[in-house]
Amino acid sequence: MNTIYILWIRQLKRFIRSKSRIIGSLGQPVLFLLALGYGFGPVFQKAGEGSYLQFLAPGVIGMSIIFTAIFSGMEIIWDRQFGFLKETLVAPVSRLNIMIGRTLGGATVATIQGAIVFCISLLAGFRPYHWTSVPLALLAMSLIALLFTAFGTAIASRMQDMHGFQLVINFLVMPLFFLSGSLFPLQGLPVAIYIVASLDPLTYGVDALRGALTNTGHFNLSLDFLVLTLVTATFLVIGSWLFSKIEV
Amino acid sequence: MSIIKVNNLTKKFHEVTAVDNISFEVAEGEIFAFLGPNGAGKSTTIKMLTTLLHPTSGTLKLNGFNPVTDPSDVRRSFGIVFQDPSLDDELTAWENMEFHGVLYDIEKKLRRERIKQLLEYVELWDRKDDLVKHFSGGMKRRLEIARGLLHHPKILFLDEPTLGLDPQTRNHVWTYVQELNKSEGITVFFTTHYMQEAERAAKRIAIIDHGKIIASGSADELKNKTQTSSLEDAFLSLTGDMIREEAGTSLDNMRSRMRVYKR
Numbered sequence: 001m002n003t004i005y006i007l008w009i010r011q012l013k014r015f016i017r018s019k020s021r022i023i024g025s026l027g028q029p030v031l032f033l034l035a036l037g038y039g040f041g042p043v044f045q046k047a048g049e050g051s052y053l054q055f056l057a058p059g060v061i062g063m064s065i066i067f068t069a070i071f072s073g074m075e076i077i078w079d080r081q082f083g084f085l086k087e088t089l090v091a092p093v094s095r096l097n098i099m100i101g102r103t104l105g106g107a108t109v110a111t112i113q114g115a116i117v118f119c120i121s122l123l124a125g126f127r128p129y130h131w132t133s134v135p136l137a138l139l140a141m142s143l144i145a146l147l148f149t150a151f152g153t154a155i156a157s158r159m160q161d162m163h164g165f166q167l168v169i170n171f172l173v174m175p176l177f178f179l180s181g182s183l184f185p186l187q188g189l190p191v192a193i194y195i196v197a198s199l200d201p202l203t204y205g206v207d208a209l210r211g212a213l214t215n216t217g218h219f220n221l222s223l224d225f226l227v228l229t230l231v232t233a234t235f236l237v238i239g240s241w242l243f244s245k246i247e248v
Numbered sequence: 249m250s251i252i253k254v255n256n257l258t259k260k261f262h263e264v265t266a267v268d269n270i271s272f273e274v275a276e277g278e279i280f281a282f283l284g285p286n287g288a289g290k291s292t293t294i295k296m297l298t299t300l301l302h303p304t305s306g307t308l309k310l311n312g313f314n315p316v317t318d319p320s321d322v323r324r325s326f327g328i329v330f331q332d333p334s335l336d337d338e339l340t341a342w343e344n345m346e347f348h349g350v351l352y353d354i355e356k357k358l359r360r361e362r363i364k365q366l367l368e369y370v371e372l373w374d375r376k377d378d379l380v381k382h383f384s385g386g387m388k389r390r391l392e393i394a395r396g397l398l399h400h401p402k403i404l405f406l407d408e409p410t411l412g413l414d415p416q417t418r419n420h421v422w423t424y425v426q427e428l429n430k431s432e433g434i435t436v437f438f439t440t441h442y443m444q445e446a447e448r449a450a451k452r453i454a455i456i457d458h459g460k461i462i463a464s465g466s467a468d469e470l471k472n473k474t475q476t477s478s479l480e481d482a483f484l485s486l487t488g489d490m491i492r493e494e495a496g497t498s499l500d501n502m503r504s505r506m507r508v509y510k511r
Contacts, residue, residue: 002350002353003350003351005350006346006347006350006351010336010339010343010347013338013339013343014336014338014339017338017379018338082333082334082336082337083330083332083333083334083335084334084335084336086300086330086334087330087334087335087348087395088351089300090298090299090300090323090326090328091323091348091351091352092319092320092321092323092324092351092352092353093320093351093353247300247301248295248300
């Protein structure tokens with residue numbers, strides 16, 4: 001328990017101390033909210049879909065979480081590079097506890113980031129349909145965060161250095177985000193895109209956020225949570241297994 | 249009593265044999281130097297002793313435990329200062345110590361006492377709340393040594409502990425280590441490229457080359473055996489004067505690039 005706690009608190013301290021990282025990672029969501037939210041707003045309205053900002057905000061929250069979470073998971077590579085990973089691997093604690101502590105830490109950071117973006121979206125004019133749904137949205141945020149931190153850990157366990165980072169961002173994170181229905185409604189999509197979107201775990205994350213915050217989810221809210229939980233569990237198992245195989 | 253026992257240890261990476269059927273023992277309370285050119289198999293051997301790598305064949309015993317089957321017992325038995333820095337730069341000196349103490353399950357009151365005592369010992373107590381990224385190379389090394397001792401290990405591994413340090417700091421580090429060895433009876437297993445250090449500190453020396461131990465004994469024995477007047481000459485006479493190529497991993501390449509950037 002202590003092991004998990006100290007690894008968790010370490011991730012948090014690192015996050016809080018890197019002010020530039022916090023501010024830097026808020027730039028993109030703000031830009032998306034303002035440029036896309038207000039830019040596409042009139043077109044969206046004309047198409048009879050209502051307020052685009054209301055639609056977009058949960059997607060942008062999801063985006064900031066997936067980016068932060070994958071990055072947190074991949075911090076193992078930095079630890080490997082700066083040697084700190086060895087310090088944890090020669091300690092008399094199980095690899096599983098190390099992985100759990102790190103992942104919880106990374107997921108907490110990503111959830112906080114999501115909550116900050118949620119607050120920013122309120123400033124930009126987004127309104128949840130009912131304030132009592134906010135805790136449910138936070139639950140969805142932490143599941144998305146956990147899922148993608150475990151995912152990042154799994155990838156990073158197989159990588160020696162940061163050279164592949166751009167590859168991961170461009171060929172995994174970007175497609176996961178753009179094909180998740182964060183930016184566009186899932187109704188009436190071409191079949192191929194719809195199939196891809198329904199295979200993307202982030203789709204269910206964003207849909208859960210949308211369902212909780214604006215009551216306009218595409219899928220049933222319980223289906224969203226079921227898929228999120230199952231995929232998270234799977235990635236946690238895969239991530240732990242790959243992490244336990246790390247040799248330095 | 250031997251605290252480290254290595255028998256017919258071999259490690260192969262694909263076709264390359266990094267460590268080739270070596271055997272040696274280190275007595276409890278001894279300072280033991282493990283020398284060899286780059287790529288000779290020193291770090292690989294240390295990684296196997298410290299549970300980071302599994303041997304391909306052969307047996308290992310540390311403090312009576314087998315690193316393959318009882319990694320946790322082995323891990324509690326040793327402290328290590330790695331060849332490369334292994335501190336968290338974004339944490340303070342105190343937090344790095346605290347992190348280590350929690351991982352080694354040292355009870356809180358005892359942990360706090362020891363952290364204070366050790367940080368005073370390496371003269372870093374007044375800098376305990378500074379982030380490690382603001383420390384000099386020598387300060388980081390001292391902190392790593394303090395950290396490696398926090399759980400009162402029986403064996404201390406030092407993998408090129410003085411690499412890149414100035415003579416003053418090197419002297420400082422070795423004085424600590426020798427004092428510790430005397431006062432606490434800690435067994436010290438170290439590697440270095442500075443032959444004077446091995447000559448000064450080590451009671452026994454083993455020289456490894458191409459994965460095999462080619463000579464062992466005290467510095468004087470090695471000098472007599474090779475008819476040379478210094479350990480450096482003895483080392484060169486045993487290992488030849490060819491420059492070795494060490495296969496660099498992408499990680500090493502990245503590190504050396506980072507070093508260039510820092511300049």
